[in-house]
Amino acid sequence: MNRKGVAILSLAAIGFLVAIVLFYSQVDKLPGNQKSYLGEAEVGLFNTYIAAEKELLYIDLMAEYALQDSYEQLELYSSKEVLEKFQDNFQTRLFNFNEIYHRDLMLEDYQFTLDDKSIKGISSKELNITSDNIDYKFKPNFRISL
Amino acid sequence: MKTKKGQTEDIFADLIIALIFIVITVIIIGVKSGEHEIGTSKILASEKNTLKNMDLLTLLRSPAMQVNQEKEGLSEVRNIDFAELFSMVYLNYPTEQIGFEWLFNDFIDRGLVSDSLSCESNFKDLITETLGYTSWSLRFYSFTGKQIFECDNLDNLRKYAIANGYYAKFNTTIPSPQGKDIFIEMEIVE
Numbered sequence: 001m002n003r004k005g006v007a008i009l010s011l012a013a014i015g016f017l018v019a020i021v022l023f024y025s026q027v028d029k030l031p032g033n034q035k036s037y038l039g040e041a042e043v044g045l046f047n048t049y050i051a052a053e054k055e056l057l058y059i060d061l062m063a064e065y066a067l068q069d070s071y072e073q074l075e076l077y078s079s080k081e082v083l084e085k086f087q088d089n090f091q092t093r094l095f096n097f098n099e100i101y102h103r104d105l106m107l108e109d110y111q112f113t114l115d116d117k118s119i120k121g122i123s124s125k126e127l128n129i130t131s132d133n134i135d136y137k138f139k140p141n142f143r144i145s146l
Numbered sequence: 147m148k149t150k151k152g153q154t155e156d157i158f159a160d161l162i163i164a165l166i167f168i169v170i171t172v173i174i175i176g177v178k179s180g181e182h183e184i185g186t187s188k189i190l191a192s193e194k195n196t197l198k199n200m201d202l203l204t205l206l207r208s209p210a211m212q213v214n215q216e217k218e219g220l221s222e223v224r225n226i227d228f229a230e231l232f233s234m235v236y237l238n239y240p241t242e243q244i245g246f247e248w249l250f251n252d253f254i255d256r257g258l259v260s261d262s263l264s265c266e267s268n269f270k271d272l273i274t275e276t277l278g279y280t281s282w283s284l285r286f287y288s289f290t291g292k293q294i295f296e297c298d299n300l301d302n303l304r305k306y307a308i309a310n311g312y313y314a315k316f317n318t319t320i321p322s323p324q325g326k327d328i329f330i331e332m333e334i335v336e
Contacts, residue, residue, distance in 0.1 A: 013164075017171065021174060039186075039190065039193055042193070043193050046200070047196055047199075050196065050199050050203065053203050054318045057203060057207065057318070058319060058320060058321060061230070061233065065233075065322070065325075068323060092325070093325060096325065096327060
């Protein structure tokens with residue numbers, strides 16, 4: 001091989017090596033969306049969903065026990081009395097929920113409906129859980145059987 | 147014009163240089179891939195924990211048993227889920243089961259309750275069957291942080307876990323009929 005050939009080949013080889021080093025060292029810093037490992041975003045989403053599910057489980061049980069309290073407190077009752085008593089008991093228990101999950105849900109945020117089989121609580125307020133790239137909103141509605 | 151020996155030396159030198167480049171390239175790629183692999187395996191472990199955490203919530207919402215509830219002279223079948231069963235932990239038989247006599251009597255018949263919720267074989271079997279894990283432990287704490295209940299189907303769960311593989315811990319809070327909250331902590335080993 002002549003000297004000119006060796007020089008060109010050496011330059012090409014060094015350039016190739018520099019390109020590899022640059023590529024691997026800079027690939028994480030490329031502009032665009034935040035890079036994450038495979039499945040990282042999904043895990044974040046699942047964790048957010050689970051956090052919301054924990055709050056919903058608490059609300060469902062809380063409503064169930066508020067209704068049981070109402071039955072215990074009333075000797076003979078009409079549907080209207082049950083609903084009124086239920087709202088009082090639910091409000092008392094909401095205090096605990098707000099304290100645990102750092103929320104500010106009020107009784108006024110709910111619209112209660114009563115039929116022959118159940119009490120439904122429809123919330124006008126949305127709760128949200130935010131983390132990196134995720135803003136998860138859910139309504140703390142419930143339905144309990146009479 | 148080089149001699150044959152000189153030409154052989156040139157080729158040998160080129161091969162050495164090429165080999166050095168290849169080795170450096172492989173090392174760079176290897177290091178970067180290794181970093182990525184560690185990150186991915188952390189995520190995989192995290193994924194597993196996440197899904198098992200979901201299983202704790204599924205367990206709490208799963209029906210533990212069906213009971214007959216007497217109501218206004220009529221008997222009706224009602225599903226009792228695990229969250230309801232666990233939330234009975236504050237109730238003591240026969241003094242504090244107000245409003246839950248029907249449920250307590252059923253629990254006693256099933257061997258789930260003695261004077262309060264008890265960690266007996268029937269209770270353990272019920273959870274193991276639903277959960278499907280070979281090893282688990284449950285601890286309940288009051289809102290003051292005092293441990294009020296403990297049950298597991300394996301002694302020294304953590305020690306066993308370290309020796310045998312997958313281990314995870316989850317928690318959540320549920321209310322009780324008395325208005326006192328229960329912090330549930332669950333550990334599992336696979």
